[in-house]
Amino acid sequence: MDRFIVHKTEGKARRGTFRTVHGDIQTPVFMNVGTCAAVKGGVSTMDLKEIGCQVELSNTYHLHVRPGDELIKKMGGLHRFFNWDRPVLTDSGGFQVFSLAKLRKIREEGVYFYSHVDGKPIFMGPEQSMQIQSRLGSTIAMAFDECVANPAPRDYVQASVERTSRWLLRCKDELRLLNSFPHTVNREQLLFGINQGGTFDDIRIAHMKEIAGYGLDGYAIGGLAVGEETAEMYRVIDAVEPYMPSDKPRYLMGVGTPVNILESVYRGIDFFDCVMPSRNARHGNMFTWSGKVNLKNECYFDDPRPIEEGCLCPACRHYSRSYIRHLLKAKEMLGMRLCVLHNLYFYNKLTERIRAELDKGTFTSFYKEYREILDVHCNGYEKSEL
Amino acid sequence: MDRFIVHKTEGKARRGTFRTVHGDIQTPVFMNVGTCAAVKGGVSTMDLKEIGCQVELSNTYHLHVRPGDELIKKMGGLHRFFNWDRPVLTDSGGFQVFSLAKLRKIREEGVYFYSHVDGKPIFMGPEQSMQIQSRLGSTIAMAFDECVANPAPRDYVQASVERTSRWLLRCKDELRLLNSFPHTVNREQLLFGINQGGTFDDIRIAHMKEIAGYGLDGYAIGGLAVGEETAEMYRVIDAVEPYMPSDKPRYLMGVGTPVNILESVYRGIDFFDCVMPSRNARHGNMFTWSGKVNLKNECYFDDPRPIEEGCLCPACRHYSRSYIRHLLKAKEMLGMRLCVLHNLYFYNKLTERIRAELDKGTFTSFYKEYREILDVHCNGYEKSEL
Numbered sequence: 001m002d003r004f005i006v007h008k009t010e011g012k013a014r015r016g017t018f019r020t021v022h023g024d025i026q027t028p029v030f031m032n033v034g035t036c037a038a039v040k041g042g043v044s045t046m047d048l049k050e051i052g053c054q055v056e057l058s059n060t061y062h063l064h065v066r067p068g069d070e071l072i073k074k075m076g077g078l079h080r081f082f083n084w085d086r087p088v089l090t091d092s093g094g095f096q097v098f099s100l101a102k103l104r105k106i107r108e109e110g111v112y113f114y115s116h117v118d119g120k121p122i123f124m125g126p127e128q129s130m131q132i133q134s135r136l137g138s139t140i141a142m143a144f145d146e147c148v149a150n151p152a153p154r155d156y157v158q159a160s161v162e163r164t165s166r167w168l169l170r171c172k173d174e175l176r177l178l179n180s181f182p183h184t185v186n187r188e189q190l191l192f193g194i195n196q197g198g199t200f201d202d203i204r205i206a207h208m209k210e211i212a213g214y215g216l217d218g219y220a221i222g223g224l225a226v227g228e229e230t231a232e233m234y235r236v237i238d239a240v241e242p243y244m245p246s247d248k249p250r251y252l253m254g255v256g257t258p259v260n261i262l263e264s265v266y267r268g269i270d271f272f273d274c275v276m277p278s279r280n281a282r283h284g285n286m287f288t289w290s291g292k293v294n295l296k297n298e299c300y301f302d303d304p305r306p307i308e309e310g311c312l313c314p315a316c317r318h319y320s321r322s323y324i325r326h327l328l329k330a331k332e333m334l335g336m337r338l339c340v341l342h343n344l345y346f347y348n349k350l351t352e353r354i355r356a357e358l359d360k361g362t363f364t365s366f367y368k369e370y371r372e373i374l375d376v377h378c379n380g381y382e383k384s385e386l
Numbered sequence: 387m388d389r390f391i392v393h394k395t396e397g398k399a400r401r402g403t404f405r406t407v408h409g410d411i412q413t414p415v416f417m418n419v420g421t422c423a424a425v426k427g428g429v430s431t432m433d434l435k436e437i438g439c440q441v442e443l444s445n446t447y448h449l450h451v452r453p454g455d456e457l458i459k460k461m462g463g464l465h466r467f468f469n470w471d472r473p474v475l476t477d478s479g480g481f482q483v484f485s486l487a488k489l490r491k492i493r494e495e496g497v498y499f500y501s502h503v504d505g506k507p508i509f510m511g512p513e514q515s516m517q518i519q520s521r522l523g524s525t526i527a528m529a530f531d532e533c534v535a536n537p538a539p540r541d542y543v544q545a546s547v548e549r550t551s552r553w554l555l556r557c558k559d560e561l562r563l564l565n566s567f568p569h570t571v572n573r574e575q576l577l578f579g580i581n582q583g584g585t586f587d588d589i590r591i592a593h594m595k596e597i598a599g600y601g602l603d604g605y606a607i608g609g610l611a612v613g614e615e616t617a618e619m620y621r622v623i624d625a626v627e628p629y630m631p632s633d634k635p636r637y638l639m640g641v642g643t644p645v646n647i648l649e650s651v652y653r654g655i656d657f658f659d660c661v662m663p664s665r666n667a668r669h670g671n672m673f674t675w676s677g678k679v680n681l682k683n684e685c686y687f688d689d690p691r692p693i694e695e696g697c698l699c700p701a702c703r704h705y706s707r708s709y710i711r712h713l714l715k716a717k718e719m720l721g722m723r724l725c726v727l728h729n730l731y732f733y734n735k736l737t738e739r740i741r742a743e744l745d746k747g748t749f750t751s752f753y754k755e756y757r758e759i760l761d762v763h764c765n766g767y768e769k770s771e772l
Contacts, residue, residue, distance in 0.1 A: 037712065038713055040718070044724070046700070076690075083704045301457065302457055319469060323461075326452070330422045330453075
């Protein structure tokens with residue numbers, strides 16, 4: 001049985017199914033980010049089911065620091081800890097180590113740093129990252145890599161990518177070992193490798209060619225949307241994509257706006273995740289099929305319409321722009337919750353719609369129409385969510 | 387048709403039904419407090435239905451300041467604004483004027499003060515309070531009164547109560563006028579009067595005797611749980627209760643702990659409201675049928691049980707103490723939301739259980755057993771919620 005089945009392609013865009021021990025994932029898919037085992041804005045796993053989430057993404061570094069992966073293993077793994085029976089992807093912690101941790105020192109064996117919560121010294125290398133993710137028992141583990149901020153000097157990027165390749169083999173070996181133990185939470189845990197190389201196409205391609213031979217369960221493009229121009233991001237995807245195994249899912253990490261997702265599906269990407277829907281919701285920036293709406297604007301003061309007419313999310317089915325705007329202005333938690341629910345629902349619907357268009361063979365015309373309509377600007381990340 | 391039907395009594399405790407234009411209220415009842423047209427902790431009116439809330443309570447002063455009662459009237463009244471088809475009680479704003487407003491001046495015509503949000507000067511008297519509540523279109527409006535903090539000098543209390551009586555007649559006249567206008571949101575809006583008198587039994591009794599003759603839709607005891615000892619509160623209820631019309635519902639404002647509610651039902655009270663369930667939830671203090679549980683305690687770190695075994699609230703049906711404790715520690719909004727849902731569910735269940743015991747004629751034995759079990763301490767209010 002193939003783990004990943006590509007049912008249909010249209011240009012480079014792919015319509016697939018990824019089979020996991022926690023159920024099938026229909027791709028293209030947007031994964032909903034629950035940093036500390038909960039989506040920001042008071043959103044529970046019950047809510048995630050209601051808004052059509054297929055895959056929850058949790059952060060290895062955050063959970064290692066608090067409440068600790070030992071506790072989560074003791075509670076039966078992440079799925080039992082937060083009561084979720086669908087797939088979970090855990091990142092490797094690498095991205096947070098490089099964006100949040102203090103005074104880090106990178107060595108061949110791994111990274112020495114201090115916790116951003118309590119300042120305690122922590123060491124994390126490929127083996128540690130795999131051990132933590134194994135204790136969390138996620139469906140898909142991500143390889144431990146170095147995420148380099150763009151732009152970076154070529155020499156640094158070259159050396160970093162070579163180390164990331166060595167780390168990847170260590171991740172693979174460690175996970176194979178962990179999956180062989182009888183008390184491992186999820187003995188069918190999968191591993192995705194991560195392509196790096198900054199904005200240097202040739203380094204990216206050489207790295208991708210190399211790791212493609214490692215026979216992993218999926219391949220991610222990391223280190224994009226970390227400072228470079230959007231056009232540069234698309235150029236890198238276009239350069240690397242031909243070297244990604246066509247029979248494995250492809251994951252563009254931490255991206256992006258609705259139009260980023262559309263453009264990347266068009267370029268052959270299958271998996272996405274981003275904190276943008278929840279981060280934007282907190283500031284009243286709502287995603288709709290006709291572009292962004294900022295609910296804090298005065299013009300919505302007495303607007304009786306839902307955030308988006310026809311939308312079936314829990315916010316739009318029950319409440320008006322006027323009411324939700326009032327909640328945001330009064331700093332009532334419910335305002336943020338309703339906005340997050342709408343935005344995540346929108347992202348889940350967007351990928352559902354993309355899948356339907358691929359199924360019908362009409363993705364290209366959908367893409368051409370909506371790349372204009374959905375073109376809203378990405379304003380970067382909030383540090384607290386990385 | 388009688389508006390209030392007392393089906394059964396057991397000692398002084400009463401099992402009743404209060405009929406309103408927004409549906410029947412089964413009493414004794416606990417009203418769930420949504421200060422700014424939303425319960426703190428990200429709880430929506432959809433959630434309130436799920437946790438068995440019969441009556442939502444909104445704050446006139448808060449809504450007048452933000453988003454404004456004119457807006458809410460324009461949006462069709464509170465019921466349409468926050469999408470709730472069951473009864474709503476609005477307080478008069480009096481309590482907030484006396485607890486939150488800056489530099490207030492009390493005159494015969496009403497109170498001059500400054501908004502706690504933007505410092506704007508506001509005047510509120512009986513007519514203004516009724517006009518605001520009429521625009522909100524609540525099911526039950528509360529009369530505008532002065533709430534005196536305990537202890538207070540006898541002379542002050544006596545003069546204040548006399549003014550409160552004069553204000554009550556003005557409230558009644560104003561509401562009758564407002565209910566006669568064709569464009570009034572809820573032309574069947576009801577009015578409850580409020581008994582005051584601090585901890586002076588004789589002043590309380592004289593005041594109650596007087597307002598009992600005003601023929602209002604219900605009678606509240608205000609100005610308790612504002613600084614006096616619990617024993618003193620019960621003594622005042624015992625003193626005043628015989629003079630409250632037996633064919634009208636009786637509402638003990640802003641009270642209290644589960645045991646306060648039990649003791650007050652035992653003394654003949656029908657309606658309750660309190661911010662305690664949500665306030666306590668924010669600090670991890672959970673109410674259960676065997677007393678209080680503080681989820682932040684270390685002992686719940688790896689506790690796989692729900693907050694309360696057998697509880698059917700949305701938190702207990704899906705999540706463990708360990709998970710919710712993690713959320714509270716990580717300051718994830720979801721933690722607070724789950725805790726508020728549990729505590730409100732507990733309060734709603736508590737009054738449901740009291741009604742069931744009254745129906746069966748077993749309230750007295752229930753009271754004797756649970757007055758010990760439920761005896762947890764009230765730690766006062768958080769100012770932000772008053």
